[in-house]
Amino acid sequence: MEIKSMLKVFTCALFFTTSSLTLLAQKDSIGISALEKFKRAPDLNARATSFYVTPNRYSVNSAYDWLETVNVYLDSAKKIQDTSAMLSYQLMQSQLYNDIGDFDKSVALAKEVMAVNDTVNNVLSKRALILLDENYGKLQLYDKQIEAREAMRDRGIIEEVSFYDIYANMGLYRKAMKEYIRTVGTTIPDGDVFAKAKHHNKVGQFLKLDESPSTAINEFKKALGYLEVYVNDISEVKTQKDIFESEFLKAEIEGHIGQCYVKQKEYLEAISLLQNSSDKLKTYVGDTFKGQLVDNALYFAEAHLQLDNNKTAKNTLEGIRAPQTIKQEISLNKLLATYYDKIENYKSAAQYYKKNERITDSLNAIENTVLKQQLVAIVGTSDLDNSRKLIREQKLANERFRNEIQAKDERIFLVYISLVFILLGFAGLVFAYVKSIKNQRLIAEQKHLIENSLREKDSLLKEIHHRVKNNLQMVSSLLSLQTRNTKSKAAIVALEEGKSRVKAMALIHQKLYQNDDLSFIEMQGYIESLINSVQSVYKKGGHNINITIDAEGTELDIDRAIPFGLILNELVSNTFKYAFPDGDENGKIYIHLRKNGDRGYFEYSDNGVGLAGDFDQNTNGSMGLRLINRLVNQLQSKLNIDKSKEGVRFWFDFK
Missing domain, CATH: 1.10.287 (Helix Hairpins)
Structure with a gap:
């Protein structure tokens, strides 16, 4: 799982370092720190504005300095029972704990603010829900993060809820892509070709992350097509900013295509695209493309290592000074280790392998910290809700008891008899209540x-x-x-x-x-990934063949998926190796897989040279065909072969 946020121990170190280096050097334009301006604000509203609009609260004072000050104001509000001020300062506390890295404390405070539904105004509700969304994301409590966004929609804070970023963080890139297309793609006007270019670029990135590089390349090429239409449209006046955006988008897309070519082991095609993309993106002022520049360099170095251009690869890797993510740092160490393995400098290679081991250990420690904060966030919130429920029940019980005492006073004649029955009834209620609670x-x-x-x-x-x-x-x-x-x-x-x-x-x-x-596998995506894998093994061909896969919505359990995977591997491999000896420019493969209830049907065909006319699968079948027959028998079926038409066709029914 990729870690996307700095956790408590690292965040604390960051704040201490920043505080010690800049405490005396940095002030605002009039010589007053942001915290001092916060203290001098005349009322609650002015303090809230000063707190939330300050672009960098921690340039002079650390988050702990702010927390100490906010605690003083919160204590004062509690003494005078100013509910509105208490909620406002609690929300500031929640924000500060979020900035420090105590996400569980931040969640508890934000939920406490949200629990007071009758007094929380729209501004506090919005800030509290945004904080919960951010905290749940950092704690990887994605179901809770979805609930927070739905609550924002229900309260009218946002109009449309989107979850594609959450699915992407979970590694469900296909699901993230479908959600992105549903919530973003359907809103793009037909005439906005630039927006369509950005849309297909984003879809391609999801497919690239899903390890489907050939399908991703198709989306990136669509994006380039829309971008070319946009650039060549002389009817629309474009500013210099528009021109720059289109140029940088083109460079970004070409970099993604180059990365996909490396994944497909087409290294020569990838190198020029990655080089051109990086040359252009380096001219961008800002941090927007820093992550892609590192990715481009890593894939560029990998391509040269595979082509045995070791010196170029090493120079490229040594030029990467600041990886943007832990994943990039691991990849950098792995490639450097590969380089030193190639030149037989095993001591240096071992050092980089050890670096990755230390990073893995750190990630495990970070993940344990996240798990602890998850437990505190969930259990702490549950206990708070139960306490409030018990208090409300006790208030109701006390009210009922007072009414009973008043009734007894009004009926003095029956007081003794009534008292006996009341005590018996109350004892029964208490017993039942205690038993129910247990x-x-x-x-x-x-x-x-x-x-x-x-x-x-x-x-x-x-x-x-x-x-x-x-x-x-x-x-x-x-x-x-x-x-x-x-x-x-x-x-x-x-x-x-x-x-x-x-x-x-x-x-x-x-x-x-x-x-x-974990019970089933979605076969459409699996077949696409399998074909990409087979193409990488048989480098000599297969990339020009038109492959049609008709298995959308079909799911198989692992006992059926493994035989199907091996059967399809043999059939596709045979097609790549033997079906098109004179070139595969007009080659076609058709794969059909359906399962309806307890019955299923599989069909595979190509338009290659086919099998020999006197071929008999029972007598002179190859090892691959014998393996296919055994796997089909394992599926309780029988393989059928039709070689009467162009190419060859295999099919069978299964349970």
Whole structure:
């Protein structure tokens, strides 16, 4: 999981460092610090304005200095029972704890403000919900973050709710893409071609993150097409700013295309695109493209390493001074280690591998900190709600008791008899109430244990699939290493085929641990990723073939998905190797997969040279075809082959 926020320990260090370096040097234009202006404000509204509109509250005073001051004002408000001031200062506390990195405390305070529904005004509601949204995102409590956004919509703070950034943070890039298209793509006017260019660029980025580079390239090329229409439209007057934006957008898109080419192992095509993109983006004034510049350099260096241009790769890597994310830093260390492995400087390579191990250890520590804050945020809020509920119930019970005492005073003649019945009834109510509370607590504890057990089970299953995928990738890497040390062409072919089959199984486990539901695999995306993987193994061809995949909405469990993956791997590999000996410019592949209830149907065809007329699958089938037959038998079906028409067609039914 990618960590997108600085957590408490790092944030505290940042604030202490900033405070010590700039305490005496930086003041505002009239020599008064922002905190001093806050103290001198005449009333609550002026202080709130000073607090929220200050662009950099911590240029002179740290967040802890601010927190100490706000606590003083909050204590004063509590003494005079000024509810409005108390809520306002509590919300400032919540903001300060968020800035410090105590996200659980920030959540508790913001929720406490939101709980007072009858006195919270729209401004405080908006600020509290925005804080909850931000805190839940940093705590990775994405379900709570979605609830906060829906609450903003229900209160009229925002009109349209969008969750695509949340899905992307969760690693659900396909789902994020669909949500982005639904909420953003449908709002773009038909005539706004520049907006359409940016839209397809964003969709392409989601597909690139989903490891579907060939599909992503199609979206990026659509974006370039719209951008070219925009630039060549002389009917629309463009400012210098518009021209610059279009140029930088083009450079950004070309960089993404270059990165996708590297993922597809088309290194020569990638190098010029990455170089041109970086040359243009370096001229941009600001930090907008710093992250992409680092990505471009990493992919550029990887391409040169694969082409054995080791010196160019090293110079590029040494030129990367400030990785923007932990993922980029890990990638940089990995590429430097690869470089030193290539030149047989294993001592230096080991140093970079150790750097990545230390980063991994730090990430594990950070993740444990996040988990602790998640527990505090959830459990603390629950206890607060239960306390308020018990107080309200006690108030109601006290009111009922006072009414009963008054009634007894008015009916003196029946006081003794009434007292006996009242005491018996009250004792029964108390007994029932206590028993009910115990049962509710027992149910809540059991529910909590069950939910924790289910979450732990899902987490363990995902970890198992992740490790299986990693082990299969290690097997694939060992096969690649053996291929380099093998001179026999037949052995090399056999090893490459084995590597392709291992990758097909690894891809199944990768899709499983990326899914919310560990029971099924969405086959459309899996088939696209599998074809990309096969293309990377058979570098000589396959990229010009028109591939049609008709499996949208079809899901299979792992017991069926693995045989299907291996079957499809064999069929696509055979097509790439044998179907188009004279060139694949007009090549076509059609893949159809459907499952309706307990029955399913699979069909694969290409328009290549086909099988020999006297071919008999029962007598002279290849190893690949024998493997396909066994896998089809495993699915309780029988393979059918039609070689009477152009190319070849395979199909079978399955349960």
